Amino acid sequence: MTTHVLALLAIVLYLAATGVLARPLLSGGQPLNRLALGLAGMAVILHGGILLGMHRGALDLHFFAALSLVAFVVSALTLLVNASRPVAALGVIVFPLTALLVAVDSFLAPPTLPQPMDWQIKLHVTVALIAFGILSIAAVFAILLAIQERALRHRQFGRWLRALPPLTLTETLLFRLISAGFVLLSLTLLTGVLFVDNLFGQHLVHKTVLSIVAWLVFGVLLYGRWRYGWRGKRAVNLTLVGMAVLALAFFGSKAVLELVLHRPI
Structure with missing residues (x-):
């Protein structure tokens, strides 16, 4: 086949x-x-x-x-x-x-040809992909949470709203996902420091800086949740901002180099 x-x-x-x-x-x-x-x-x-x-x-x-x-x-x-x-x-x-x-x-x-990688780089990339995946799902939960809160404020109790988990459970799942993603994003940065040669070169400077910014955004959100009980709109906004920065880190420079400048990386 x-x-x-x-x-x-x-x-x-x-x-x-x-x-x-x-x-x-x-x-x-x-x-x-x-x-x-x-x-x-x-x-x-x-x-x-x-x-x-x-x-x-x-x-x-x-x-x-x-x-x-x-x-x-x-x-x-x-x-x-x-x-x-x-x-x-x-x-x-x-x-x-x-x-x-x-x-x-x-x-x-x-068509493309994969570039050879050492096992250390494969480990770094694998952890990064899982972190990105978990935080992407957290971003979807943040959107669902925002939709639920808006619908409840306007008393719009549609069938789709009843199909979602209770608001408190959606919020709990959101922060569990962010916590897991934050740990893996921390491991991504750590393995990058340990395994990637010339971390601030090879077109990696933007990815590194933006990944650190995203890590800080999610770290601030988790600290605010633990220390001040942040929730609702603030949690949604910070989650989406952190995810947007992380998406730029993963795909922003790659898109410019490959699709605009046609430079292999």
């Missing part, structure tokens, strides 16, 4: 899982979480096979390949979150975006 066929199957499965999760939110009926997670699970497995096949079993960090890899990590983490606490809206947001990135990487992106 060719990679393109696997990509089409993965896209169809991701979109089918999205439809199954979204149907009760739009038209009522019983949620079919097991079916949706089964479809998404098969999509994630196929997605992993696509990444191995297209990129020769190596970590390919070129722009579109890296986006697809991050989407794979986020989708896998979404499955884990939903296995413990079903949050249909999370999959409705994550899975179609992943399907789009699979399509772009498989059918539109130019």
Whole structure:
């Protein structure tokens, strides 16, 4: 079976899982979480096979390949979150975006060759990807939290709102994810210092500085939560700011170098 066929199957499965999760939110009926997670699970497995096949079993960090890899990590983490606490809206947001990135990487992106890496760099990149994935899901929870708070203030009790976890649980999950992501982001910076030669060179200065800024934003948020009980709008805003800075660190300079300047990295 060719990679393109696997990509089409993965896209169809991701979109089918999205439809199954979204149907009760739009038209009522019983949620079919097991079916949706089964479809998404098969999509994630196929997605992993696509990444191995297209990129020769190596970590390919070129722009579109890296986006697809991050989407794979986020989708896998979404499955884990939903296995413990079903949050249909999370999959409705994550899975179609992943399907789009699979399509772009498989059918539109130019072919690339992964660059060789030592095991230390692979460890650094793996920790960074997981940290980015967890904090990406935290950003989605922050958006859901903002939507819930606004709906409750305006007494808009729609079907989709009842499908979300209670507000306090959404907030608890948000800070658990931020705490885990912060620890892994700290390990990312530590392994970068230990393993990456010339950390402030090789087009890495922007990534390093922005990653530190994001780390500080999430650190301030966690300290404010512990010391002052920060929550609500302040927590949402800081989460989204930290995630935006981290996304610039991971993909900003990469996009400029590869897509605008056409310089290999």
